[in-house]
Amino acid sequence: QDLTSATLRLKWLAQAQFAGFYVAVAKGYYKEEGIDLTINPGGPNLLTESLVASGADTFGLSGGTDSVMAARSKGLPIVSIGVAHQITPSVFVAKKDGPVKTIEDFKGKTVTTWFSGMQYVLQAVLTAEGIDPADVNMQPQQVSMTPFIEGQSDVATATRYNELYTVYQAIPPEEITTFVTEDYGVSFPRDTLIVNEETLADDPELVEGFLRASIKGWIYAFQNPEEAVDIVMEAAPTLNRDHQVYQLAEIKKLMLAGAVPENGLFYIDYDKIQSAHDLLVEGGMLPAPVDLKAAFVSGPLAAIPTEDKLP
Amino acid sequence: MSAASGTLSVRAGAGEPLLRLARPVVGVAIFLIAAEALVSVLDLPVTTVPRPSVIAAEIARAPSTYAGAVWRTFLESFLGFVAGGIFGVATGVVFSRSRTLREMFLPLFVISQTIPVIAFGSIIVLWFGNTLLAKGVIAFYLSFFPVTVNTLIGFRAVDPQQVALMRSFGASEGQLLRRLFLPTALPQIFVALRLGAALSLVGAIVGEWFGDVTGLGVLLLQAMYNENYAALWAAIVLSAVLGLALYGLVALAERRIVFWGSEQ
């Protein structure tokens, strides 16, 4: 039993969004790979990228492709070894009985979004539709969806797996318009797995083993959603189970989107990342272009046979 | 930055101990019933205040989790509080002895208290990991300062005549410290400790926001981001209970240790 200890820093607290990792731990998949993995939750104001860069954590589930690029441009020695959500996981929502019916209607309206990367996506969408972002009253969105539900804003942002559920609890889905960024040619894949450059160079087996076990965990979670939710709920018993079941189903959609059915989970889609990158550079959000081949390394993932990565 | 004010005595009329215990229990019961009725009658939305019974049901849903969280947060606070108390007294002693050290470092202590800890969570995690120790460190960081200050104030209150008397008996510096300075300063130190108990709890809760798996801070965050108001209130109520318990613990220790009261 010569296990290598490693940690995985999540971008947030335990929830079904991270079910695969919890399942892999519970099922002993990491142990099979010789890894003694500890899952460390995230928190507000805690940055996965810097914790992995500094070596505090071995692996990280970081904010998204955008934050990996930002970290690289700041010289943080991290690389992404896989992308979980193949499409933008968040949508914009408006009430059907409200003033916003189309993207055009965003002009002059109050649109709230998270200033944690999502604002770039919104800007890109608006720009793609020929709308000057300055014409939109863009406001930081707070944790709660209640202000939107109560009509204090016209458009809000919602992750498909979290806030959208909350909104639907209050307002039936039929009465909500969702704006999906991919409909406007904008896609920001998120929830990327990251690792320190040094770890990758010194211990490629560890990285590979981690990926293999994680993928195994996710496949199991998708096949046994009830059990997966149970496992997650064990880590966070105060969560609402219905919500977590819903969340896992949504996460499954996000993780199986795009080219995953052909290439397997955590597929790194360079074309998509390139377009997201270009949008960020054009919009001045990235000071300089980033070498995407160096930032996103598909080697460890490629070492795993595709059939093992398919659910 | 003198840490606060004297004691507030909520005058609990003398009486049999049983009666003294019963009174607050009855008071709390009345409060809960009134709150339940009021919220029901006014039909307040859960986002404003849930009924007490809803909060109770939430806690009953996962009692061991809530208990575990309270215990964990208690341990963190306690660790930080004890460390803060010891460090506070120690620095108070050192600062009262050496004017140079005091004038050099006390201002830095003040400055340290103007820095919001939450801003450098990454550093804490980096240095202390995801451990109990990490939260303890934050609890410590928030609680030591009032103790330092009040130890200093307490020492300054020592009667020079009393010092002269002890010295005339041939007392050494150590004897002076142990038999005179520390006991004299104890009432002041306890004022700071009561404050420190509350601050250490804040530290522990905020510390748990730096990526932890359990604790009231975690539950608070989780409830907040999931918009689970019953769970949010459950965490708030339990924080209050823990806060009162910590305060009570210190007050109890104070009653036993500083039985003579501050004579002024």
Next chain:
Amino acid sequence: MTERARAPARRLALPSAILADPMPAVRALLGAALILAAWEGAARGFELPRYILPPPTDVATYILRNYARLVSSGTYTLIESLVGFGIGALIGIACAVTVTMAPATRGIVLPTVMAINSVPVIAWSPLVLLWFGIGMASKIVMVAVAVSFTVFLSTVAGLDRVDPRQVALMRSFGASTFGVFWRLRVPTALPLTMAGLRISTVRAIIVAVVTEMLGAHGGLGWTIYQSTLTMDFISVWAAIFAASVISLAFFGIVSAIERKVVFWT
């Protein structure tokens, strides 16, 4: 702070105190220099990456370059803190006065306040954000809550500590309850109230900053939050530094006012 030089009454003591005895100030600067040097040495010597601990010189350079931005977000936070501080102080004092003037209310108000106060301020933030939005209002409320408790508790302690013999004397002169309150209780409470206010200054800024981190339109906490996400670590430290400077200034000003107002202690 604690080292209040017995200043001659009714004068801002700071400059004259420094002139009279510059050593404490010199030593304080020396201490600060020592810490900064150690920090700089550690950052450079161990080649700590910037995302862990940038050297202070870098932070200083950043501050000089981005002075205007820091000033504007600092102002934002300061406004929140000041307004919240003012409201909190008023509420705290008003409650304290109520409790002492109408002793019947004490049995209800005091336990309630103690219970509410034993919830760490930070735990209220989710609800306050929900109720008051992420604009300035929620920060102001949080600051006001934090400040009002401290001020209330210290003011009640102050109003309570009047010497009964002094009250008897005043009454023998024919003073009314109000007369005793105004001429005796208020001045007696003033030192403790001022001390409460002084302690609250630092807390006011911290609470505003922390609340901003959970969602805001601006301010230093918002800057810290944003800068963390964009991995602009030097900007984080610059904002922390700015918050610290503002706190110290606020603290210093209130201390100076305190010395002026409570000249007799």
Next chain:
Amino acid sequence: MIATAWRSGAPVAEPVRATAAPSAAAGGAAAAATTGDEQPIIELTSASKTFGETVAIDGLSLTIRPGELVTVVGPSGCGKSTLFNILAGLEEPDAGSALRFEGRSCHAAELLGRVAFMPQRDLLLPWRNVIDNAILALEIEGQNKKKARAEALKMLPEFGLSGFETKYPNQLSGGMRQRVALMRTFMFKRDLMLLDEPFGALDALTRTMMQRWLLDIWQKHRRTVLFITHDVDEALFLGDRVLVMTARPGRVKLEQPVTLERPRLPDVVTSAEFVRLKKVLLDAIEEESMKSFQAA
């Protein structure tokens, strides 16, 4: 008439006291005789006061005539301060007690604001300077502050406080603080002054100085004074009469007229008559204080 006699040594009382009688005994007798016929300024009859279990005073009777300086001695805890609290209107005596002020029967509470009371400690307000402490009572009365200040300023030299008008209490010595407190009491121009151990906190020498000075002031302003003290020398040196109280519950055990001539010079304390009176008082006190000393 008498009600304002204190103001500047009004002629009614003045000649009697100011002229030193040839023999000490005669002087004392004269004083007692002259005031004997006047209507008492305050009269308390069989007063009692109980606090819970504690009977502080019981069956205490007392008559004070205008212009008198009566001193009260008695063992600690015998109810002296309680007596004063009643006379100052701060405490109501138990049922069965009778109180008369300036000839009219009244409740104690009616005396609030009508008697100048000075507690044992100076109780100066630390945030008020000498002048403002002195005019406190006038301010409470609603008098014009400026006028009050001007009046106080004029009184300063007499109280040995010239030049100290803008000093704060913490800048004064214990003796000076007591003088400010006395000045505050004097400025509250009431016919009856109650002084509760005003010099208790002073050291013996400062105390002696203050006693001489008080006699001077009193000689000039001539007000009715009731003066509590623990010190037999002080009681004799100052008083026209000395009331010795019993141990708790307090009553008047002995009423001793002081047959010493006025003005009293410092060395009166070594005079034979003084020593004789002291012996009388000490004997009376001995028994009572022994009772309460057992408990102390």
Next chain:
Amino acid sequence: MIATAWRSGAPVAEPVRATAAPSAAAGGAAAAATTGDEQPIIELTSASKTFGETVAIDGLSLTIRPGELVTVVGPSGCGKSTLFNILAGLEEPDAGSALRFEGRSCHAAELLGRVAFMPQRDLLLPWRNVIDNAILALEIEGQNKKKARAEALKMLPEFGLSGFETKYPNQLSGGMRQRVALMRTFMFKRDLMLLDEPFGALDALTRTMMQRWLLDIWQKHRRTVLFITHDVDEALFLGDRVLVMTARPGRVKLEQPVTLERPRLPDVVTSAEFVRLKKVLLDAIEEESMKSFQAA
């Protein structure tokens, strides 16, 4: 010999003091004569002490013989406490002063732990009960706590504290607190005791009681005592000699042997000799205290 004479009225000093001389004057003279030949226990010659600008004492000389009870009076601020601080080893006199203790020349600091010092206020530690306050000095000396406690327990009755051993200071009256403080000083068995206004904080009646009691105790234990007081009656009632100090800078202005027989009964204060001595002292003090009162 003398060094331990205090313990239980050792025969050397005892007969002289205990036998009341037939006439007061003769008794005083006898006491002075007997002790006159012995080696002084402490001797201070032309001592001065300056604090910054303030010259507290200047050219003060003083000789105390074993077994004497010498009282010191003088105006406030004249340097009495400074003198005691020197004799207790807490303060070094300025250069030019000579200090001899038990015949040997020494530095003041060498007296630390060798002189039993009792300050004006009782200074009891509120967190120690009566017994533990009493044994404080022994504890500091490193004595066995249990033995010290047992010894203290045996002394309690003599100090009127039986049954109070486990009481805390806040449960005691002022007089009892002073007795505990004195007991603490007595238990620190040193040949020389310095008492700095030990009864200053007590009211006059309790004070009188304590004086009588102190004489009793002293009569039994017979130690050398130097006793500061503000109160001339107290100085005379207790002392073999009274030293009157000048206003600051303090010197010994007058050394007055007290020609009153011992044991001194309470009514000695009204005796003719007492009154005569009081007059002498008051005259001496008058001038000095006037000087310092101007400033007060």
